[in-house]
Amino acid sequence: MNQTPDKNAYHRPVMVDEVVDLLRPVPDGIIVDATYGGGGHSRALARQLGHPILAIDRDPDAASLSAGVRARNFRDLASLLEEEGVDEISGALFDLGVSSHQLDEPARGFSYRTHGPLDMRMGPDAATAAGEMVNEWDENDLARILRTLGEERFADRVARAIVRARPIRDTVQLADVVRDAIPAATRRTGGHPARRTFQALRIAVNEELGALGSGLDAAVDSLTPGGRCVVISYHSLEDRIVKRRFLSGSQGCV
Ligand SMILES: C[S@@+](CC[C@H](N)C(=O)[O-])C[C@H]1O[C@@H](n2cnc3c(N)ncnc32)[C@H](O)[C@@H]1O
Incomplete structure (x- = not known):
């Protein structure tokens, strides 16, 4: 994997204002950015809301962009929070799929438009x-x-x-x-x-759907009262998992 990606060209984040507005009302505390990518959402959340951010990305290229980003799969969010001594979080963001960097780097093998090896692993854990x-x-x-x-x-x-x-x-x-x-x-x-x-x-x-189920479970289960989990999904399979998890999480709440 490329160890010196260009931070500015890495990824242009989508729906930044919407993400910030959705997380604006959450109580003080940690916000998990489960998909750091180029860090655009993390930076906007830190700058505009002032919450401490716990950032994660399974891709070492993304994790190397900024000190403190955990090179982990969000599938293991529950154990990561335990290792970090975090009992509760105020918010979580999952911006699913691949980054522009991953798509644009032929050696990663994600693109059907440029010659590259048949790889497609987001990180070494695949x-x-x-x-x-x-x-x-x-x-x-x-x-x-x-x-x-x-x-x-x-x-x-x-x-x-x-x-x-x-x-x-x-x-x-x-x-x-x-x-x-x-x-x-x-x-x-x-x-x-x-x-x-x-x-x-x-x-x-990348066993993406299984990871999404586990990551969402950990995030929703760790939310403090009034906390929020925001997911940006890009296809119906992800969307279905998110809606089911949010529905089951909302039942029994008062
Ligand atoms: C669409 S990009 C996120 C862009 C980011 N929000 C930004 O502002 O630049 C998706 C990122 O999520 C990461 N990712 C996807 N699945 C993951 C998983 N299961 N665990 C951790 N990171 C994951 C990818 O490696 C990629 O860097």
Whole structure:
């Protein structure tokens, strides 16, 4: 991983004013930024609200941007809070998905637009790189993750094409195989034809949905009365997990 990323170009944070406004009413205390990235949200929260920030990112590139950012997976938030001696938090922010730095760095393998290795690991804690799934997984297992994590209508066709094209060594080679497997009429709609396959592989490689469930549980369970948890999610699978967790967290409260 790149150890000297440019802090300014790392990531442009989204919805900064909304995040600050949503966390403005929380009581004094620590706000967890579970997805530090380029630190834009952390800096805005610290500057505008004055809360101490406990920042986390599983990517060592992000964690190296600022002293004190914990290079951890938010899946382990409960144990991290315990290690830090933090019993309660006032707020938490999860800005899910990948940063621009991760997408724009070809060596990370997240982008279907530039040549890169089939990696897609957000951090060293991810056990399996995308290349292993693409080149070694059983066709049915591949089709299953394309369907469930990529919501790819043509999951079976894409999985079959991937298995036939092995070995696939590179992101653009994979993107071309996927594009050719998708019917021409569909290729012209809904963005790049490889987008859903890359999303599925990335979520699987990083076990993102399991991490989200555990991280949210820890954050919501640690909130002080009046505390808030804010999540910026980018697709329906994340959205569903967040809504369910917030709904169950709100039941039984007075
Ligand atoms: C969209 S970026 C966050 C950008 C950030 N809010 C900012 O202001 O620059 C998402 C970040 O979350 C990190 N991330 C994703 N899943 C994570 C997890 N399970 N644990 C810790 N960090 C995670 C990624 O490495 C990436 O740096």
